[in-house]
Amino acid sequence: MFAMTTSDESAKTARKRSERTCAGCGKHTAADELVRVVHDPSSGDVAVDLAGSGFGRGAHFHPTPDCVAKSLKGGLARVFKSKVVADAKAIGDEIVKAADRRIEGLLTGARRAGQLAVGSDVVVEALREERAELVMVARDAAAAAKLAEVEKAIASGKALAFADKQRLGSLMARDEVAVVAILHPGVAAAIAQTYRMSGPFRSALGGAAPTVARVTGDGGSPLEVAGTQDVRSEEAWSSSEVR
Incomplete structure (x- = not known):
């Protein structure tokens, strides 16, 4: 039986860390293939964080209208364990604006x-x-x-x-x-x-x-x-x- 080396373990850990779960469809996907949003617990608002560097707890979903809609039906609320105030069109518009800024x-x-x-x-x-x-x-x-x-x-x-x-x-x-x-x-x-x-x-x-x-x-x-x-x-x- 082959033992896993330190480098193998590090590579496996890196792969796990680079993947996130879509709050809409539930599939695991590379983090850079997903849109990240951060949540303001005081207001329930979410903000798009395409650079992935925004402060606060984040949630992810695939950049598709379908996954955005599904995430708003409960996926984001489950991730943040809090009420989420947002609508699909507003999030889509914000994704475009955030992309243009970046x-x-x-x-x-x-x-x-x-x-x-x-x-x-x-x-x-x-x-x-x-x-x-x-x-x-x-x-x-x-x-x-x-x-x-x-x-x-x-x-x-x-x-x-x-x-x-x-x-x-x-x-x-x-x-x-x-x-x-x-x-x-x-x-x-x-x-x-x-x-x-x-x-x-x-x-x-x-x-x-x-x-x-x-x-x-x-x-x-x-x-x-x-x-x-x-x-x-x-x-x-x-x-x-x-x-």
Whole structure:
């Protein structure tokens, strides 16, 4: 009989610690695949904590409307052992808002670290040189989405639609920006992961159609990310099947 070594025990413990139980369906899933919420026992309110660093006791559920609805039927109350005051739509909206805040913070940090290509010409160059890990196109930037290299990124699943030109511009300290490319693999994976968590709730918003971005995380496994596009730029995306 083989004895379990200390390293084996540590690995097993790490795996257990990295998994959480969905308060909706009850399935065990890796923590970074679940949405975390924290509870205010005095009011019963819950707050979305996508970064997983919020203070207080947390509960988790899969980023799907079904699991959110099920968790509100008693799952969260059982985890927190207290009354929970929330509704599914409000939580879905907060997940999208929290994801946008986190993505904007990651983009700002990447810009300061020089890990972004900003603007059509620079993004095209980064794509040609295979330095771009992920491309983000403003939802109202139909012309940028039609660039040959950007269309290839869309077709290969390395692009997502986010914000509009004015908002992207403000994040890049410019007036307007149509497209940016993330050059750092870790930042690209973090943005993709965050966007994927909010994807099912974005698709429930009016005027949105799903797209998917696919990037490789630190572990080498692909992350499939549900995104959205504005109806004004739908034609620019329709010619390619985005995986």
